[in-house]
Amino acid sequence: MGMKTLPITELRSLLSAVSDNGKQHLIEVEADLMQTTFLLSEAIEKLGASFMAIHQAVSEQQAELDILMKHHEFPAEETEKLTAYKQNIGAEVNAAVTGLQFQDLTSQLIARTIKRVNGLKDLLETLAAHGDEIEPEHEHDEIARFLAAMNHSLNARSDALTGGLRRSVDQQDMGSGDIELF
Amino acid sequence: MSKTILAVDDSGSLRQMVAFSLKAAGYDVVQAVDGQDGLNKAKEKTVDLVLTDQNMPIMDGLTLIKNLRELGSYSKVPILMLTTESSDEMKAKGKAAGANGWLVKPFDPKRLIEVVQKVIGQ
Numbered sequence: 001m002g003m004k005t006l007p008i009t010e011l012r013s014l015l016s017a018v019s020d021n022g023k024q025h026l027i028e029v030e031a032d033l034m035q036t037t038f039l040l041s042e043a044i045e046k047l048g049a050s051f052m053a054i055h056q057a058v059s060e061q062q063a064e065l066d067i068l069m070k071h072h073e074f075p076a077e078e079t080e081k082l083t084a085y086k087q088n089i090g091a092e093v094n095a096a097v098t099g100l101q102f103q104d105l106t107s108q109l110i111a112r113t114i115k116r117v118n119g120l121k122d123l124l125e126t127l128a129a130h131g132d133e134i135e136p137e138h139e140h141d142e143i144a145r146f147l148a149a150m151n152h153s154l155n156a157r158s159d160a161l162t163g164g165l166r167r168s169v170d171q172q173d174m175g176s177g178d179i180e181l182f
Numbered sequence: 183m184s185k186t187i188l189a190v191d192d193s194g195s196l197r198q199m200v201a202f203s204l205k206a207a208g209y210d211v212v213q214a215v216d217g218q219d220g221l222n223k224a225k226e227k228t229v230d231l232v233l234t235d236q237n238m239p240i241m242d243g244l245t246l247i248k249n250l251r252e253l254g255s256y257s258k259v260p261i262l263m264l265t266t267e268s269s270d271e272m273k274a275k276g277k278a279a280g281a282n283g284w285l286v287k288p289f290d291p292k293r294l295i296e297v298v299q300k301v302i303g304q
Binding site for chain 1: 292
């Protein structure tokens, strides 16, 4: 009975195709993430500038009101309202400052994702490189060893990638974080 | 005379919010874009408090703290971390390096000022 030949050529083509197709998609993912990073950076610059300008204008307006209240008699009800507005504005300014920190957190998450994408591209490169080492004339046992070595290499690279991508942003919402004095 | 705080963070928007909050409370703020820049600026003028991020290029926060504590002028200056990191492991590293406190981002300006006032006064 004749031995069936292993479809080495097809295996090499498969590994190469997985590598090439995968890398193409990851290149697109990376491009989208870079664009997102840029837009977030632009947005926070504009938001920050507008926030500062509005705050400056409101502060100057409040200063004028304080002068008016000092030099003129206002009905108690109106004085209470103005004081309440002032406190409200203060609270909302605090909330805005907390919220405007979103770009810092999201940019760190995106940077980590881009690193992982680059790591995945390297993994796929490794896949194709190992595939190129397999020759049609190799015996079954030799090919099994190649595949085991490829598997080992991929696992090692994957572990290294995971090790280099420590999670530094765990926040699930934009509520202010804990404070601890040692 | 106003007290001076060194704010170290590689995020421009974060530094902007920190400076805005601290200046509103009457503090002077010196900004640095990473740990090395922070160390250079700290050496130029001794500040009253250092507020530093952890994850920064060139020099991270923990390394900055260790370097500052080796300077005689900064052996007693309060140093607070302001970072996204919240694990007990990182806090322990911060404390061992010489940090006096740990603030997790995002910060609330009112609470930030309360802590700063508690540590260095008005």
